[in-house]
Amino acid sequence: MTAAVPAAPARRPRARRVPLALPGRLLRLELRRTIMPWILPLIVALFWLDGYHYAMSFPPFWGLRSPVLPDRAMVDFALFGAGASAWMGSRDGRSRTTDLLAITAVPRWGRQLVTWTATTGWAMAAYLGCVAVLYWSTARQGAWGGPPLWPVAVGAAGVAAGCALGFAAGAFFPSRFTAPLATLAVFILATAVKGGSGSTYGLISPVAPQGSFRPDSGLFFHYLPDLSIDQVLLLAGLAVAALGALGVPAASGGRWLRRSAAAVAAAGLVAAGTAIGLAGTARLEPYGVVIPALHDAASARPIPYTPVCGHAAIPVCLHPAYRAYLPAVTAALGPLLSEVTGLPGAPVRVVQVAYLNPTEFATGGAPTVAGRPALLRLPLGFAVLAQQTQTEFLLSRAAPVIVSSVIGGGPGAGPAQQAAEAGLLRAAGVQLAQLASMGSVYQPPAPGSPVYAAATRFAALPAAARHAWLLAHLAALRAGHITLEQLP
Amino acid sequence: MTAASARRPPAGAGATAPGRASLTRMRPARLAHLHLASRRVPAALAVLAACGIVLRIALYWHWISGTGDSAQGLPVMIEGATAAVIAVTTASPFGEPERATGRWLPYLRLATALALSLAAVGALAAGAAAAGLDDGTLAILRNAAGLDGIGLLSAAVVGGGLAWAGPLAYAAVAEFALVQGWTTPWMWPARPPHDLGAVLCAGLAFTAGMAVITVRGARDAAHE
Numbered sequence: 001m002t003a004a005v006p007a008a009p010a011r012r013p014r015a016r017r018v019p020l021a022l023p024g025r026l027l028r029l030e031l032r033r034t035i036m037p038w039i040l041p042l043i044v045a046l047f048w049l050d051g052y053h054y055a056m057s058f059p060p061f062w063g064l065r066s067p068v069l070p071d072r073a074m075v076d077f078a079l080f081g082a083g084a085s086a087w088m089g090s091r092d093g094r095s096r097t098t099d100l101l102a103i104t105a106v107p108r109w110g111r112q113l114v115t116w117t118a119t120t121g122w123a124m125a126a127y128l129g130c131v132a133v134l135y136w137s138t139a140r141q142g143a144w145g146g147p148p149l150w151p152v153a154v155g156a157a158g159v160a161a162g163c164a165l166g167f168a169a170g171a172f173f174p175s176r177f178t179a180p181l182a183t184l185a186v187f188i189l190a191t192a193v194k195g196g197s198g199s200t201y202g203l204i205s206p207v208a209p210q211g212s213f214r215p216d217s218g219l220f221f222h223y224l225p226d227l228s229i230d231q232v233l234l235l236a237g238l239a240v241a242a243l244g245a246l247g248v249p250a251a252s253g254g255r256w257l258r259r260s261a262a263a264v265a266a267a268g269l270v271a272a273g274t275a276i277g278l279a280g281t282a283r284l285e286p287y288g289v290v291i292p293a294l295h296d297a298a299s300a301r302p303i304p305y306t307p308v309c310g311h312a313a314i315p316v317c318l319h320p321a322y323r324a325y326l327p328a329v330t331a332a333l334g335p336l337l338s339e340v341t342g343l344p345g346a347p348v349r350v351v352q353v354a355y356l357n358p359t360e361f362a363t364g365g366a367p368t369v370a371g372r373p374a375l376l377r378l379p380l381g382f383a384v385l386a387q388q389t390q391t392e393f394l395l396s397r398a399a400p401v402i403v404s405s406v407i408g409g410g411p412g413a414g415p416a417q418q419a420a421e422a423g424l425l426r427a428a429g430v431q432l433a434q435l436a437s438m439g440s441v442y443q444p445p446a447p448g449s450p451v452y453a454a455a456t457r458f459a460a461l462p463a464a465a466r467h468a469w470l471l472a473h474l475a476a477l478r479a480g481h482i483t484l485e486q487l488p
Numbered sequence: 489m490t491a492a493s494a495r496r497p498p499a500g501a502g503a504t505a506p507g508r509a510s511l512t513r514m515r516p517a518r519l520a521h522l523h524l525a526s527r528r529v530p531a532a533l534a535v536l537a538a539c540g541i542v543l544r545i546a547l548y549w550h551w552i553s554g555t556g557d558s559a560q561g562l563p564v565m566i567e568g569a570t571a572a573v574i575a576v577t578t579a580s581p582f583g584e585p586e587r588a589t590g591r592w593l594p595y596l597r598l599a600t601a602l603a604l605s606l607a608a609v610g611a612l613a614a615g616a617a618a619a620g621l622d623d624g625t626l627a628i629l630r631n632a633a634g635l636d637g638i639g640l641l642s643a644a645v646v647g648g649g650l651a652w653a654g655p656l657a658y659a660a661v662a663e664f665a666l667v668q669g670w671t672t673p674w675m676w677p678a679r680p681p682h683d684l685g686a687v688l689c690a691g692l693a694f695t696a697g698m699a700v701i702t703v704r705g706a707r708d709a710a711h712e
Contacts, residue, residue, distance in 0.1 A: 035650065042657050050664045079660065083652065176528060176579060177535050180572035180652035187565050188542070188551070 022106060023114055030118035039084045040126045046076045047130050055134055060141035061321065062148055063217035069131060070154035070206035070231065075190050077155070078162030079183050081123040085163040086170035086182035088119045093174020098251070107253030109261055112171060112246050120163040127159050128152075144321030145218050145303075150228035154206050157235035162186050164239035171246055203289060204279035206231050214288060216379075219321050220354035222299045224288030227279075234275035241268030287354070307351070313341045316350040322380055329380070332394040336402055336428035339463065343470055345369075345406045345478075347376035355379035367398045369405035376402060392434070399430045400442035406470075408478040416482040419451045420470075423458030423487075427466065454484045461488055516592075523596045527577045533607055539570045540611030547616065560627075561663050563616070564677045567631045568659025570608040572652035575639030577604060578706035579648025587705065598702040605636045605694075627681040634676050634690030635659065640697030648706035 051072035058064035089112070092098045102108065135147045166182040190207050202208055204227075217223045247253065247261025283290045287300065307317040310330040314337040318326050333350060340346035347369050367378045378398060400421075407413070407421045422445050425432060432444035445451035458466065469488055476482050524530070543566050545551075551562060577600065580586055586593065609632050613625045635655045642654025665678035673685030680686075 038646075038650070039653060042653060046657065046660055046664075049661060076660070080653065080656070083656065087650070175531070176576045176649060177531060177573055180569050180576065180656060181535065183572075183652070183656050184539075184542075184565060184569040188546070188562070 023110065026106065026111065026114045027118055030115050031121065034084075034088055034115070034119045034122060036081075036084045036088075036119045036122035039080050040122060043077055043080045043123070044126055044130060046080075047073055051076060052130070052134060056137065060138050060143040061216075061219070062138065062143055062145060063214060063219065063223070065134065065138050065143075066148050066151040068134070069151040070158065070228075073127065073130060073134075074155040074158035074206055075187075077123055077127045077159045078190075079186050081120070081159055082162040082166030082169075082186040083179045083183035084123075085116065085119050085166035087179040088115055089167035089170025090174035090178050091115075091170075093171070094176065102251060107257055109247035109252040109257060112167070112252075113243060116164065116167045116243065119167065120160055123159050123163055124156060127156060131155070142324075144319075148218060148223050150223070150225045150232075154228050154231045154235070157232045157239070158206055161235040161239040161242075164242040168242040168245055200282040200284075201276065201279050203227060203282050204231060204234055204276060206235070214286075214355070216319075216354045217288065219303065219305075219319055221287040221302055224285075224290060224295075224299055226291040226294045227282065227289040229294050230275050230278050230282075230291055233278075234272050237268045237271030237273075237275060239268070241265050241272060244268055312337065314347060314349060318352045318380065322352060325380065329378075329394060333398060333402075336395070336399050336424075336430070339424055339428055339467065340402060340406045343406050343467075344474060345374060345408075347402065347405065348373040350376040350378055352380050353377045367401045369401055374405060392431070395428075395430050396435050399425055399428060400435070406474070414480040414482075415451050415484050416454070416477060416487050417480070418445055419454035419484055419487055420458055420477060422451070422455035423461075423466075426455065426459035427461075427463065450484055454487045458487055519592060520596065520599075523593075524600065526581055527579070527600060529577060529600060529604065532573050532577045532604060535573050536570055536604070536608050536611045539566050539573070539608070540615035542566060543612055543615035560666050560677060563612075563628070564631060564662050564666070565656075565659050567608075567612060567628065567635050567677075568655045568662075570612065570632060571635035571639040571655035571659075574601065574604045574608060574636050575643045575651035575655060576648055578640065578643040578651065578701055580706065580708065583708045593705065594702050597705055598698065601636070601640060601698060601701055605633065608632050608636065624681060627677075630681060630687055630690045631677045633694040637690070637693030637695065637697030640701040641693070643706040644697075644700045644704050645707060647708060651706065 051068050054072055055065040055068040092101060098108075101111065104111070106114075131152050139147065165186070166179075169182045169185075170178045190205070242265075244261050244263070244265025244267070248258055248265060250258070252258055252261060278291050278293055281292055283292075305320055308320050308323050308326055309315045309317040310326055312330060312334060316326065316330045316333060318329065322329075329350075337347075337350075367376055369376050376398065403421050403424050407417050407424070413421070422432060432442075435442050435444065445455055461469070465488070470477075473482060543563060546562050546566070578597070590596075609629050612628045612632060616625065616628060635658060638658050639651055639655040643651035646654070659677070662675055662677040665672075665675040670678050673679060673683065673689045676683075676686035676690040
């Protein structure tokens with residue numbers, strides 16, 4: 001008989017993982033079980049068809065292509081993200097497992113947050129992938145400067161908000177109809193706010209037509225991020241409020257958890273309300289939207305650059321981002337500039353200035369001749385945005401201004417000045433009859449009138465003779481001392 | 489509806505011969521009632537009516553801006569939502585057992601889908617009545633019918649639960665087609681209401697959807 005060996009004291013079994021690992025495992029499960037991967041090909045196809053093609057229809061400027069992200073891309077992802085999230089949010093209710101799952105270790109709110117994270121994670125990954133493809137394509141085409149990241153952030157916040165709102169709708173109203181209705185609701189929200197942008201409050205909609213971007217944003221002046229920050233605040237606030245609201249019902253967890261959830265929801269609502277209030281203080285400035293509380297004065301500083309210039313007698317100098325357009329602009333303006341080279345009042349150089357606002361077609365965004373020596377200040381964005389032939393469009397905007405600066409035309413001009421002006425334009429190949437249709441305010445002489453006949457006569461002169469006559473008689477012509485009959 | 493309620497004997501069951509005759513007369517109505525309840529058709533009708541009201545509100549409050557193609561965006565999306573609602577009603581809570589035993593199931597599916605499609609068109613037409621929707625009731629009828637067909641086809645392919653994605657995705661593409669001015673008749677919402685090709689394509693989609701959902705029903709997803 002041997003003495004019994006005392007058994008080693010049983011070691012207390014250690015938990016294999018800290019409880020924090022549980023959400024990680026749950027997340028892995030939900031990433032596999034969510035329906036979002038099945039919906040993603042559809043969303044990506046929509047983005048390719050809609051957002052990507054729309055963006056790529058513009059020339060490679062960040063200021064023209066980036067606004068697609070908070071507008072079309074975000075709507076594509078948020079629409080179906082909301083639907084898929086509503087489907088996932090209503091899963092327990094539809095399958096009647098709410099009570100069964102109430103006895104699991106993780107509180108209901110925690111489980112719901114994990115499910116939402118998995119669903120939104122897929123959508124966000126796909127969204128960022130689409131952004132990467134769009135930005136990579138734009139960079140490959142030689143876009144000047146760096147890609148703006150705030151539009152990406154607005155789009156991402158919109159995707160998260162759409163998914164959160166859809167998920168909350170599904171959790172609170174678990175029905176087979178919730179998913180399509182959540183999709184429709186997100187679409188209506190986007191459309192209704194887009195349509196009702198009469199005040200500055202309407203600017204807060206990421207799909208508002210008058211957003212933070214200008215065609216030359218990030219080229220002459222920095223892109224102003226004020227409105228984007230405000231939009232992110234609104235969308236993130238809505239997402240946080242929706243997710244917080246999930247934890248408020250009695251079945252979501254313990255008392256402190258529910259109180260925390262209520263506090264989170266309240267914080268989200270306060271953030272969203274603050275964002276809406278800030279939008280009311282917004283000002284439309286030439287270089288973007290300024291919200292005083294969010295504005296950084298440093299962002300209004302001009303961006304230094306070295307212009308690229310042509311080699312004509314009157315050189316055309318453009319921003320390096322527009323380098324590819326230099327030959328076209330030089331060729332478009334060349335015939336007219338050669339007509340006025342050396343004449344008093346004629347520009348000695350063409351310099352590109354920022355195209356500030358699309359509405360400036362009617363309010364002064366046109367080229368101007370100013371300074372000593374005179375410079376033709378030419379905003380070029382309109383020509384890039386225009387779907388018409390650039391040569392004709394550039395001439396229609398710039399030619400009357402150039403000729404007027406030499407001849408002294410305008411409302412008070414005499415008949416000889418009008419005739420010389422029209423003759424010069426015609427000699428440079430400008431189609432006078434088409435100027436009005438291209439938005440020019442220039443009024444050509446009526447066909448058959450004496451002014452028209454004199455203009456035709458003047459345009460028919462050899463270029464050298466016309467130039468010599470102008471050199472000799474320009475002062476008298478500008479002073480109104482030349483009659484129609486004296487015009488050669 | 490629960491399985492217990494489905495098994496519950498109707499009033500008069502187990503009675504004498506005249507009672508059984510009465511039961512025979514009752515059966516079609518009860519069967520239809522149970523089928524409609526299992527597909528949440530009353531709730532679907534309420535949602536369709538709500539879609540009509542939303543269209544009315546959108547027209548009244550001028551959410552629909554512009555004229556022509558740009559004014560068709562929101563109406564097309566609402567039509568897509570009604571088609572999505574009809575598509576999700578095809579999901580059966582019983583699955584294979586019902587398929588195996590339901591002799592009248594194809595007729596019930598056809599009648600339900602037809603009735604809901606008519607209700608959708610009626611709700612949308614009522615919502616747009618006297619409110620000046622650009623393309624009028626004819627376009628609503630064509631668009632809604634075609635979208636219903638796509639929804640029913642989606643239900644047959646991916647299951648009733650997820651079938652909402654089909655018509656809404658088509659509506660989202662149609663938004664793009666409206667803006668870009670596509671001329672293919674397969675994008676019927678982007679075509680004028682009297683375009684014969686668009687009418688034929690929408691009609692074909694509707695007929696195909698009805699036929700497939702009648703014969704095969706919605707695909708039962710294993711995980712739902």
